[in-house]
Every structure is written in structure tokens, then in C-alpha cells.
Amino acid sequence: MKMKLIDAATVIRSKNCSPFELTMDIIIKDEADFQAIKDANAINKEVIAEAYGIPLDKVKKVIYFDVARAIKAVMDRPVASGAPGDTDVYGAQQHAPLLKLELEV
Amino acid sequence: MNIPQTEFKVLSPSGILGYGFPEESFNRGIEMQPDMIAIDAGSVDPGPYYLGSGKSFTNRDGVKRDLRYILKAAYNLDIPAVIGSAGGCGAKPHVDWCREIAEEIAEEDNLAFTMGVIYADVDKEIIKTAIKAGKTRPLGGLPELDDATVDKATNIVAQMGIGPIKNAFDQGCQVVLAGRAYDPTAFAAKPISLGFDPALALHMGKILECAAIAASPGSGCDCVMGILHDDYFELVPLNPIREFTKNSTAAHSLYEKSDPYLLPGPGGMLDLSEVKFEELPEGRIKVSGTKFIPEENPTVKLEGTEKVGCRTISIAGTRDPIMIRQIDSILETVKENTSSMLESEGVKGEIFFHVYGKNGVMADLEPEKMESLEVCVLIETLADSQNDADAICSIVRSTLLHYGYPGRIATAGNLAFPFSPSDISAGDVYKFSIYHLLEIDENDVFKTEIHEL
Numbered sequence: 001m002k003m004k005l006i007d008a009a010t011v012i013r014s015k016n017c018s019p020f021e022l023t024m025d026i027i028i029k030d031e032a033d034f035q036a037i038k039d040a041n042a043i044n045k046e047v048i049a050e051a052y053g054i055p056l057d058k059v060k061k062v063i064y065f066d067v068a069r070a071i072k073a074v075m076d077r078p079v080a081s082g083a084p085g086d087t088d089v090y091g092a093q094q095h096a097p098l099l100k101l102e103l104e105v
Numbered sequence: 106m107n108i109p110q111t112e113f114k115v116l117s118p119s120g121i122l123g124y125g126f127p128e129e130s131f132n133r134g135i136e137m138q139p140d141m142i143a144i145d146a147g148s149v150d151p152g153p154y155y156l157g158s159g160k161s162f163t164n165r166d167g168v169k170r171d172l173r174y175i176l177k178a179a180y181n182l183d184i185p186a187v188i189g190s191a192g193g194c195g196a197k198p199h200v201d202w203c204r205e206i207a208e209e210i211a212e213e214d215n216l217a218f219t220m221g222v223i224y225a226d227v228d229k230e231i232i233k234t235a236i237k238a239g240k241t242r243p244l245g246g247l248p249e250l251d252d253a254t255v256d257k258a259t260n261i262v263a264q265m266g267i268g269p270i271k272n273a274f275d276q277g278c279q280v281v282l283a284g285r286a287y288d289p290t291a292f293a294a295k296p297i298s299l300g301f302d303p304a305l306a307l308h309m310g311k312i313l314e315c316a317a318i319a320a321s322p323g324s325g326c327d328c329v330m331g332i333l334h335d336d337y338f339e340l341v342p343l344n345p346i347r348e349f350t351k352n353s354t355a356a357h358s359l360y361e362k363s364d365p366y367l368l369p370g371p372g373g374m375l376d377l378s379e380v381k382f383e384e385l386p387e388g389r390i391k392v393s394g395t396k397f398i399p400e401e402n403p404t405v406k407l408e409g410t411e412k413v414g415c416r417t418i419s420i421a422g423t424r425d426p427i428m429i430r431q432i433d434s435i436l437e438t439v440k441e442n443t444s445s446m447l448e449s450e451g452v453k454g455e456i457f458f459h460v461y462g463k464n465g466v467m468a469d470l471e472p473e474k475m476e477s478l479e480v481c482v483l484i485e486t487l488a489d490s491q492n493d494a495d496a497i498c499s500i501v502r503s504t505l506l507h508y509g510y511p512g513r514i515a516t517a518g519n520l521a522f523p524f525s526p527s528d529i530s531a532g533d534v535y536k537f538s539i540y541h542l543l544e545i546d547e548n549d550v551f552k553t554e555i556h557e558l
Contacts, residue, residue, distance in 0.1 A: 011356070017363040019149055019537040020245030025359045027352075053472050065365040067382070068355035074363045076246055078469050082152030083536040084413060084487055085457055087468045089152040097472050 003042070005101040008033045014094040017074060019081040021060065022091045024048070024073040024098060033105075034069040042103035048073045051097040113296040113333040114139045117313035120325030122146035122171050122188060122203075123163030126316070130328040130343040135178050137330055137341075140185075142175050143292045145314040146203065147190020147285065149408060149537075150361075157259045157410035157535030159198030165206065172203075173210045179280060180216045187270060187281045187291040189314070194408075195225050195285030196260040203282055204556075211558040218280050221273030222554045225262045225284030227407060229255050231550070232543065240544035244406070250541045254411070258539055261409035266371030267303075269551040270294035276555060284551070285408065287370045288314040296333050304397035307375055309338040311368065312357060312392075319357035320347040320388070337393035339385065348388025355382055371406070371547060373399040402544050409539030414454075415491040416531040417498035419484040421505075421520035427512050428519060429480055432460060436482070439505045447497060454488030454497045482520070491530055498528050 005012070011027035026043065028034040037043060045059040052075070060074040079086040088094060116139035119126040123146070151162040161168070172188070179186035192199020204222055211217070232255050235241050241250045255261070262285035271294045273281045283291060289310025296306045309331045312319045317327040320342050330341040340349045358365045358377055368375040376396040383391040423429060436458045443456065462480030464471035484505070486497040506520050513519075543550075 015361050016150060017361050018245045019153070019540060020247065021363060023359075023361070023363055025356075027356055027359075051472065052470050054470070060363070063364060063366070065355075065359060067380070068352060068359060068365070070356060070359055070365070072359055072362075072365060080153075080245075080537055081149075082154060084455060084534065085468075087459060087466055090150050093466050094470060096467070097470075 001105055003033065003036070003103045003105050005103055006099050008037070012095050012098050014091055016077070016081055016091040020077055022075050022077050022094055024095060026071045026098065028069045028071070031069060036105040037071070037103060038064045040103070040105045042105050043071050043073070047101070048075065051101060110299055111335065113141070113299065113301055115292050115296070115309070115313060115331045115333070116142045116328065117292065117316050117331065118142065118144055118175060118328045119171060120145070120314070120316040120318060121148065121163060123168035124326045125167060125171060126326055126328050127344065131174055133343045134328050134330050135182070138182070139330065141187065141295050142179055142184065143187040143189070143313070144171070144175065145189045145288050145291055147193055147195050147288070149194070153410040153535040153537045154533070156194040156196060156262070156408060157412060158533060159196060159260060161193040161199055161202055163193055168203065169206050169210065172206055173214065176207065176210050176216055176280065177214060180218060185274065185279055185281070185295055187283065187294070189283050189286040189288060189291030191282045191284060194260070194262065195283070196262050197224055197226050197284070200224060200282060200284045207280070207282060208558060216558065218558055219278050220280040220282060220556045220558055221276065221278035222556060223265065223269045223273060223281065223283045224552045224554075225265055225286070227261050227263045227543070227550055229261065231545070232261065232407070235543055235545065242542045244540050244542060247540055250539065254538050257411040258409035259412060259535070261407060261539055263405040263407050263543065263550050264371060265405070265551050266290055266547050267294040267297055268547045269553060271298045273553050274298060276553070278555060289370070292331070301333050302336070304375065304395040305336070305338050306333055307370070307397065308377070308380070308392065308395040309333055311375065312340060312354065315357065315360070317342065317344070317347055318360070319354050320349050321353035322347060323353065337391050340390050340392065342388045349390035351382040351384055351390065354390050354392065372403050373397055403546065404542040404544050405547055405550060407539050407541050407543050408537070410535040411538040413534050413536050414487045414489050415494045416534045417486050417491070417494040417528055418531050419498055419502045419528045420481065420524070421484070421502070421522050421527070422479055422481045423520060424479045425515050425519070427514065428510060429477060431510060432463065432480060435508060435510045436460070436505075439501065439508055443497070443501050443504050446500065452488070452493050452496060454486055454493055456497065456501055457485040459483040459485065487534060491532070495528065495530055502527060
């Protein structure tokens with residue numbers, strides 16, 4: 001079954017988790033959807049790498065956090081926060097590719 | 106203290122000193138008779154400039170307003186107050202800036218107290234000795250630390266753990282202005298010194314340092330109270346529009362973290378994998394089950410920046426579809442032409458184009474193709490001196506304005522400038538160059554001065 005992430009999530013956001021890494025947080029509205037995504041491992045390193053068009057080794061981890069019905073991904077920043085060539089010092093606007101995700105659950 | 110205290114109430118007024126809070130929420134907190142007021146003043150979020158330049162990212166008037174509430178209440182209730190990462194980045198210029206504000210308030214409002222000021226700047230020789238002994242480790246994918254990087258850094262700070270703040274209290278301080286500190290320590294040092302569980306105290310501090318962000322609706326500029334007990338802690342919203350829910354509180358441990366279960370800090374790691382949340386009446390929540398895994402060889406995290414040059418920017422837009430269609434090749438050609446012109450004149454620098462409407466926000470991470478009626482071209486130039494950055498920006502701007510790209514029919518000029526002057530000298534540019542762990546006893550790093558106000 002296909003699930004549109006934007007329909008299932010209440011929060012989809014990005015933020016620095018250090019000056020050199022970005023973290024994406026996805027919080028799912030209801031428990032059944034979260035379990036379905038988790039059981040299918042429908043959000044994984046490959047899915048994140050593909051959504052951003054980056055090499056797989058740039059995605060550091062994907063963690064399921066049950067108590068908050070959340071999924072967290074961590075990736076390397078292309079440019080360190082505030083260094084020459086950076087475009088988003090806080091990293092708070094790097095979430096958009098996740099809004100289009102369709103998951104196989 | 107001879108009779109062991111059974112609870113310890115910490116008032117957290119705001120997520121960052123200077124971000125403000127409603128007076129009603131603060132007063133509700135004061136009515137509950139807190140045992141301490143603590144606030145975090147710091148963040149690396151606003152980028153490397155503030156640590157590098159020694160300036161605060163918060164406004165002086167805002168900081169003075171918040172600090173006045175805190176110091177007056179601490180004085181009137183005769184309770185301790187702690188400011189963590191004073192001045193924003195917690196290096197000496199930041200701490201002294203905050204100290205001066207505290208001294209002004211004490212003078213203006215006739216407050217008298219003993220104030221501990223803890224500096225978090227790390228001596229470069231200490232770091233170089235540690236490099237030789239193999240006692241530094243990189244974080245965030247940076248290379249190993251070397252002497253040259255240490256020499257080039259402008260300000261290097263370490264995040265203090267609970268030790269230095271505890272020591273300041275032991276020396277009789279009522280108010281502690283701490284330089285760069287691991288965020289929870291401002292909240293946790295005092296109760297830990299009274300014998301409360303370090304794991305719960307640090308976890309409570311981790312939530313309180315963001316004030317009401319973990320509540321629903323969340324806010325970084327509203328007050329909350331944390332009440333630490335023997336084997337759990339409670340969070341109490343101080344504004345009736347907010348409540349702590351299981352979900353809002355649990356979700357907070359995701360925020361800005363690389364792992365929601367394991368939170369590393371000086372001296373060890375908080376383990377949240379078995380934490381339990383229990384919702385209580387009036388929007389309160391009870392939290393228990395936090396564990397602390399101590400580090401075998403204690404470390405502190407170093408943060409350092411180096412200056413990379415000076416920046417000039419120019420903001421312009423274009424509405425021409427013929428130009429927008431080939432914006433990439435136009436900008437590439439302009440960059441090449443101006444670069445060779447500057448090279449022949451011996452001017453060195455870098456040129457960046459941020460194209461809003463195309464990929465100005467995400468750059469290489471942008472997976473979508475542009476479909477814009479208009480785009481904003483932000484020209485950015487970097488050079489060793491402001492003079493050279495200005496010169497490069499000027500030549501790039503004028504070349505782009507009049508460049509005859511293929512198929513051009515609007516021959517009067519390629520750019521719409523919203524402002525005159527079009528170019529802005531943006532000053533010094535820094536980058537984070539040090540983000541490493543240093544294996545050291547924290548008593549050998551942090552220096553405390555005691556002042557009677």
C-alpha cells in the first residue's frame with residue numbers, strides 16, 4: 001500500500017544538530033501509521049539519500065523513536081553552518097523533499 | 106544543608122536570555138517559591154560569526170530586561186540564579202558583556218550579592234599539549250586537530266559540565282554567570298550538589314533550557330517550572346494556554362539532536378531509552394527512568410572559529426524569461442569573465458551566486474527544477490580585505506547588469522535593484538574550525554572570578 005508522508009505526518013522539519021550535520025524529524029499522527037512505516041522500514045537511509053539526491057554514505061542514520069511516534073534522519077551538511085557557500089545557517093529549510101515522499105507500507 | 110531536601114524547584118524563564126517572557130508567567134513561577142532561577146543564554150545556531158567576533162546574537166536591551174527580572178527575584182527570594190553560556194557564545198568578550206549588564210542592574214536597583222563569573226576560554230597551549238598526547242578527537246566529520254588550526258582560531262571555548270558551577274556555589278556565590286556551558290548544567294549543577302540524581306537533574310535541565318518549547322503549544326519565550334524529586338521530575342507550565350503532554354515532551358528530545366535516546370555531554374551520556382512519561386492534571390507531566398552513563402575518561406567539547414575574510418553582497422532580481430531560462434550559464438560566464446579580469450589585476454577572492462526562485466535555499470540539495478516568473482540573484486563576494494570584497498562585488502554586479510547573453514532583447518540592463526546603493530559591505534566572515542573533544546579534567550580548564558556586588 002502507498003502512503004503519502006504529508007498525509008500521515010504532523011511534523012516534518014529540518015534543523016542543524018551540529019554546525020556540520022542536519023537532522024530531519026518526522027512525527028506521525030497516529031500509532032497505526034507509525035507502526036506500519038516502522039514495520040516496513042519504509043523510511044531508511046536509501047529513501048533519504050534518494051529524496052535529496054545525495055550519496056548513501058552522506059546519510060548518517062535513521063532512527064525510529066516510538067514514544068514520540070517519530071523518525072529521525074541525520075545527514076552531513078554539504079557546507080558547514082555559516083561557512084562560505086552555505087545557504088541556510090540554521091538548517092531549518094531543508095525539509096521540502098520529504099513533503100513529497102510516498103512510502104511503501 | 107543538614108535536612109535532605111525532598112524536592113527542588115527550578116524556574117526557567119525563557120529559552121534564551123534576551124528572548125523575553127510574559128511577566129504574568131514569571132510571576133506565577135515566583136509565587137510557587139522556586140529554589141533557583143536558571144536560564145541558558147547560548148547557542149551555536151546563529152552561526153560562527155558571533156563566537157568569532159566576540160559579539161552577542163541577542164540584543165542588549167532585551168538581555169537587560171530579562172536579567173533584571175531574574176536578579177531582582179533571586180535577590181528578593183534569596184535564592185541562587187545561574188546564567189549558562191553568558192553573552193550567547195560564552196567566550197570572554199561575551200561573558201564580560203553580560204557581567205557589565207548584571208553590574209548595571211545591581212547598581213540601578215540596589216541589589217547586593219556575590220557573583221561568580223566562570224570563563225570558558227581554553228588556553229591554546231593546553232590544546233596543543235593535548236594534541237601531542239593524542240587527547241583530542243574530531244566531531245562532525247572534521248579532520249584531526251592540529252597546531253596551525255589552533256593558532257588561527259579567534260576564540261576557543263569549551264562547554265563546561267556541572268563542576269565549575271558547583272564550585273562557584275561552594276565558594277558562596279548566589280549568582281553565577283557561566284561562560285560556554287553544556288546547556289543543562291546551569292539547571293542541574295545546584296540540585297546535583299544537594300544530592301539529587303544527576304541523570305534526572307540533567308534530563309530536567311535538557312528540557313528546561315528550552316523553556317516552554319517542550320510544551321504544547323510550544324514557545325521558546327515563556328516560563329516553565331521543573332520540580333525535581335527523588336526518583337522523578339515534574340514539568341509545570343506557567344501559562345494556562347500551555348500543557349506538557351506525553352507526546353510534546355517526548356518529541357522534544359528529538360529537537361536539534363542527532364539521537365533521541367542517547368545525549369552525550371561532558372562527563373558522560375544521558376540514556377533516555379527507558380524514560381516514562383505520565384500526564385498529570387493542570388498540564389503537568391511526570392518524567393522518570395532517565396539513566397546516566399559516565400565516561401571513562403572525561404572530555405569537554407571545544408568550539409572554535411577562524412576568520413576567513415570579508416564579505417560584500419548585492420541583491421538584485423530579474424523578470425526576463427529569456428534570461429531566467431539560461432540563468433546558470435549566464436552566471437557561470439559572468440563568474441569566469443570577472444575572475445580572469447580580477448586575476449590579471451592581482452585581486453584574489455571568491456564569488457557566490459544565491460539564486461532565489463531556483464535553488465537559493467537548498468543549493469545542491471535541491472531536487473526540483475526551477476519554474477519561476479522571477480528570480481532573485483544575490484551576489485556574494487569574499488576576499489581578505491573589505492576593500493577587495495567591495496571591488497569584486499562591484500565588478501561582478503556591473504558585468505552581470507550589462508552582460509549580452511544569447512538571445513537578449515532587453516538591452517538596457519539585466520537586473521532590477523531594490524536599493525541604492527546596490528552593494529552592502531557585510532564585514533568579517535568566520536567559519537567553525539574547531540569542533541573537537543578534549544580529554545581533560547574540567548577543573549584544569551575553567552577559571553572562576555568572584556565579585557561582590
